Amino acid sequence: MFARGLKRKYGDQEEGVEGFGTVPSYCLQRQSLLDMSLVKLQLCHMLVEPNLCRSVLIANTVRQIQEEMSRDGVWHGMAPQNVEQRAPIDRLVSTEILCRTARGTDGEHPTPELEDDPLQSSASELPIVSSAQGQRNPQSSLWEMDNPQENRGSFQKSLDQIFETLENKSPSSVEELFSDVDSSYYDLDTVLTGMMSGTKPSLCNGLESFAAAPPPPSSTCKSDLAELDHVVEILVET
Amino acid sequence: MKCFSRYLPYIFRPPNTILSSSCHTEADIISTVEFNHTGELLATGDKGGRVVIFQREQEVLLEEQTPAVVLGSVLRVLKSHLPSFQSKNQVHRRGEYNVYSTFQSHEPEFDYLKSLEIEEKINKIRWLPQQNAAYFLLSTNDKTVKLWKVSERDKRPEGYNLKDEEGRLRDPATITTLRVPVLRPMDLMVEATPRRVFANAHTYHINSISVNSDYETYMSADDLRINLWNFEITNQSFNIVDIKPANMEELTEVITAAEFHPHHCNTFVYSSSKGTIRLCDMRASALCDRHTKFFEEPEDPSNRSFFSEIISSISDVKFSHSGRYIMTRDYLTVKVWDLNMENRPIETYQVHDYLRSKLCSLYENDCIFDKFECVWNGSDSVIMTGSYNNFFRMFDRNTKRDVTLEASRENSKPRAILKPRKVCVGGKRRKDEISVDSLDFSKKILHTAWHPSENIIAVAATNNLYIFQDKVN
Numbered sequence: 001m002f003a004r005g006l007k008r009k010y011g012d013q014e015e016g017v018e019g020f021g022t023v024p025s026y027c028l029q030r031q032s033l034l035d036m037s038l039v040k041l042q043l044c045h046m047l048v049e050p051n052l053c054r055s056v057l058i059a060n061t062v063r064q065i066q067e068e069m070s071r072d073g074v075w076h077g078m079a080p081q082n083v084e085q086r087a088p089i090d091r092l093v094s095t096e097i098l099c100r101t102a103r104g105t106d107g108e109h110p111t112p113e114l115e116d117d118p119l120q121s122s123a124s125e126l127p128i129v130s131s132a133q134g135q136r137n138p139q140s141s142l143w144e145m146d147n148p149q150e151n152r153g154s155f156q157k158s159l160d161q162i163f164e165t166l167e168n169k170s171p172s173s174v175e176e177l178f179s180d181v182d183s184s185y186y187d188l189d190t191v192l193t194g195m196m197s198g199t200k201p202s203l204c205n206g207l208e209s210f211a212a213a214p215p216p217p218s219s220t221c222k223s224d225l226a227e228l229d230h231v232v233e234i235l236v237e238t
Numbered sequence: 239m240k241c242f243s244r245y246l247p248y249i250f251r252p253p254n255t256i257l258s259s260s261c262h263t264e265a266d267i268i269s270t271v272e273f274n275h276t277g278e279l280l281a282t283g284d285k286g287g288r289v290v291i292f293q294r295e296q297e298v299l300l301e302e303q304t305p306a307v308v309l310g311s312v313l314r315v316l317k318s319h320l321p322s323f324q325s326k327n328q329v330h331r332r333g334e335y336n337v338y339s340t341f342q343s344h345e346p347e348f349d350y351l352k353s354l355e356i357e358e359k360i361n362k363i364r365w366l367p368q369q370n371a372a373y374f375l376l377s378t379n380d381k382t383v384k385l386w387k388v389s390e391r392d393k394r395p396e397g398y399n400l401k402d403e404e405g406r407l408r409d410p411a412t413i414t415t416l417r418v419p420v421l422r423p424m425d426l427m428v429e430a431t432p433r434r435v436f437a438n439a440h441t442y443h444i445n446s447i448s449v450n451s452d453y454e455t456y457m458s459a460d461d462l463r464i465n466l467w468n469f470e471i472t473n474q475s476f477n478i479v480d481i482k483p484a485n486m487e488e489l490t491e492v493i494t495a496a497e498f499h500p501h502h503c504n505t506f507v508y509s510s511s512k513g514t515i516r517l518c519d520m521r522a523s524a525l526c527d528r529h530t531k532f533f534e535e536p537e538d539p540s541n542r543s544f545f546s547e548i549i550s551s552i553s554d555v556k557f558s559h560s561g562r563y564i565m566t567r568d569y570l571t572v573k574v575w576d577l578n579m580e581n582r583p584i585e586t587y588q589v590h591d592y593l594r595s596k597l598c599s600l601y602e603n604d605c606i607f608d609k610f611e612c613v614w615n616g617s618d619s620v621i622m623t624g625s626y627n628n629f630f631r632m633f634d635r636n637t638k639r640d641v642t643l644e645a646s647r648e649n650s651k652p653r654a655i656l657k658p659r660k661v662c663v664g665g666k667r668r669k670d671e672i673s674v675d676s677l678d679f680s681k682k683i684l685h686t687a688w689h690p691s692e693n694i695i696a697v698a699a700t701n702n703l704y705i706f707q708d709k710v711n
Contacts, residue, residue: 033544036602049354049380052442052461053492053511054607057548060490064544 027072034065268698270685274365274373277689280335280696281375282703283360287345289377289430291388292705293338335705339388341430344379356381362447364456374433376456380443383458385434385469391427395419439465439475446496452503459496459508462489466520478526479508479518494609495555505530507557507564513550515566515575533564533575535582545597545606553609558618559690565621567612570594572623572633587633587640590625592663592674605679616691624683627672628699629659645683645697645704656706 037058265286272281280292347356358379366374372389397419402408442460449456457466457478464479479496483489492511499505504520516529537546549569556565564575566583570591573583589610593600600606605626612623624630625642633640642659662671685698693708 030544033598033601040604048357049349049352049443051607053445053494053551054604056489056492057511057551057607060547061544064547 030065030069034062034069037062037065263701266701268685268701268703269359269361270363271687271696271698271703272363272365272375273687273689273696274375275367275690277691277694279338279365279373280687280705281363281365282696282698283343283363283377284701285357285359287343287358287360287379289339289341289343289360289363289375289386290337291339291373292335294333294335297333339428339430341386343377343384343386343432344382347381361444364447364449366449367453369453376447376449378444378447378458381437381440383436383444383447383467384432385436386430387433388428388430391429392423392425393421394424396422434469434472436467436472436475439467445494446508448496448498448506450498450503451501455503457496457498457506459493461492464493464496464506464508464526476524478520478524480525480527494552497555497557500557500559500561502561507555509552509555509566511551512547513552513568515552515555515564517577531577531580533580533583535573541594543597545601548601548606549597554611556612556614558614559616560618563618565612565614567610567623569606569608569610572612572621574621574635585635587621587631589623589631590629590661592661596674600679603679605682608682608684610682610684611686613686613688615688615693622686622688622695624686624697626679626682627677628681628683629661630683630686630697645699645702 040058041055041062263286265284265288267285268282269285270281270283273279274281278294280294282290282292284290343360344358346358348354349356356379360377360379362376362378364376366376368374372387375386375388377384377386397417399413399415399417399419400408400410436458440458440460440463442462444458444460446459447456448459455466455468457464458475459465459479462480462482463477465475466478467475479493481491481493490512494509494511496506496508499507505517506520507515507517509515513534515533517531517533518526519530520526522528522530537550552566552568554567557563558565562577563584564577566573566575567589570589570593572587572589574585574587575583597606610624612621614621619636620632620634622630622632628645629642630645631640631642642661643656644659657670660668660671661677662668662673667673681700683697683699687696689695695706697704697706
């Protein structure tokens with residue numbers, strides 16, 4: 001694991017993917033932390049009600065990471081500024097607008113690990129949901145509590161319904177809000193494994209697969225899937 | 239080696255008593271420890287839903303040394319040699335704690351509506367002040383609070399007129415005389431009976447209970463709500479705090495602990511996962527969503543990281559006995575706050591700051607979510623809290639000295655003084671020090687208790703309970 005806690009480093013853009021023995025770049029560490037957090041939220045004991053405090057803390061951490069990633073994604077390449085003093089709401093709004101116009105252009109928001117990504121949907125787009133972008137990562141809707149005006153897609157509406165249902169049934173767990181995402185999250189395994197083996201972390205490939213049809217889950221996920229199916233079944237039956 | 243007697247007013251002797259289960263299952267993990275108001279009784283709750291109460295022996299002057307006593311099959315009591323001698327022939331036997339009563343407080347349940355199990359683990363035990371010959375305590379798991387009465391029976395009625403010795407009814411035709419049952423002494427029997435069950439009031443997991451100073455009410459707090467109960471009424475409770483957002487998506491903060499003021503029955507505090515403490519006055523309104531005081535320390539920007547919020551989450555809050563201060567425990571520190579000053583604590587003590595550089599690993603293995611408790615001593619001059627590797631820490635508020643002690647059998651020889659421990663952060667490790675990387679994070683001391691008036695402490699190390707007494711003479 002990392003030798004030290006994560007600290008913000010401005011202008012510290014180490015190039016490319018490191019070989020063994022070097023300290024991972026800040027962005028890599030941050031991404032790894034994000035993935036770890038998402039996995040933690042997913043892997044809960046389905047038998048006993050999960051710990052709400054832990055879930056909330058992990059969810060807040062994920063939100064923080066994504067906010068920072070969106071800020072850095074936008075401001076990358078520009079002079080380091082005291083971005084954290086700006087209100088997150090303003091930041092997200094302007095980022096979203098920027099992302100809309102910047103979509104499809106190359107080299108707009110390069111980060112070291114995304115150099116070869118053809119789609120260029122960088123990490124900065126992750127928290128910014130536009131309903132027009134089709135089937136998005138539904139988890140991201142959680143992070144847009146600051147931007148309610150953007151989440152009016154039909155997909156979002158169905159999510160709201162699910163959340164309300166969840167609230168009536170088992171409101172105590174934030175991660176149950178993610179249970180609807182089910183199998184697409186198991187791509188985190190491939191993303192994480194991809195990272196650990198030192199290959200180029202296909203960050204956007206992982207993200208794309210959230211939008212694309214989920215690949216068949218690995219055998220290790222089968223039992224988790226069964227449990228999730230069970231939970232979803234219960235939810236649907238209400 | 240330095241003699242710490244000069245720094246701390248007491249030196250804790252190694253275990254007079256270590257009590258542990260003979261079988262080490264997960265159900266035996268101690269989940270709460272609490273002395274009663276006189277210190278005569280010590281209650282522990284475990285993950286299997288059991289409560290074990292220990293009672294302190296009366297202090298006795300003995301002629302000669304008595305051998306160690308081994309108790310029954312469930313608990314094995316290891317006693318060291320008797321404490322310090324006063325003279326050659328007479329031994330002053332200090333009161334030691336023996337098992338007084340054991341009962342099953344909570345059973346595992348299944349919530350059919352949510353298809354989820356409800357753990358029987360005892361989260362908290364709180365004693366009521368004694369008002370008659372019986373003892374009363376509250377014990378709670380995640381969902382249900384129970385009031386238990388623990389009473390002694392040492393007499394038995396004998397000589398019933400209408401029943402024979404086995405309790406069967408006698409044939410009325412054979413009864414020719416009248417006699418009244420007489421109470422005869424019997425072996426002491428301690429029985430625990432559930433007197434009240436306070437159920438179905440909490441959607442989320444109960445983390446705290448606190449008896450009010452009016453001795454008529456108590457509160458139970460879960461992640462999002464706090465309820466006020468009357469001891470006599472089990473089918474109703476008042477909701478006094480509700481922080482559940484209308485939209486659960488917006489949930490970012492939960493309640494982590496709550497406690498009543500020790501003297502003012504209208505005042506209580508609750509802590510949150512964002513490191514804040516709110517003091518509420520129940521006279522202000524029925525629903526205390528608007529706090530009277532708000533305690534928060536501004537964040538240190540130089541120490542900011544992704545884990546800042548997690549490590550600021552308060553795991554325990556305790557009023558001082560005086561009622562003037564509150565103590566909070568977050569992951570790395572213990573803080574003492576003056577009720578009259580909201581913008582920052584008056585004292586901050588580092589429990590294990592060497593973990594600050596390991597937060598990522600501790601996040602990965604979930605240790606960062608461990609909830610440590612903290613306690614005051616009887617005079618509010620010393621505070622104590624647990625750490626990893628079976629270490630626990632004491633801080634003297636007056637002298638500003640602190641000490642790290644270890645609760646383990648190997649390092650605690652009978653009649654020897656507990657040796658202070660030290661964690662070596664970097665560089666050269668001295669002989670008795672332990673390096674940070676050698677710490678055992680599975681051995682955590684989350685629950686400790688301090689006798690209300692004497693220097694006796696109870697330390698729960700996984701499934702072992704250690705009771706330390708300070709050296710006398």
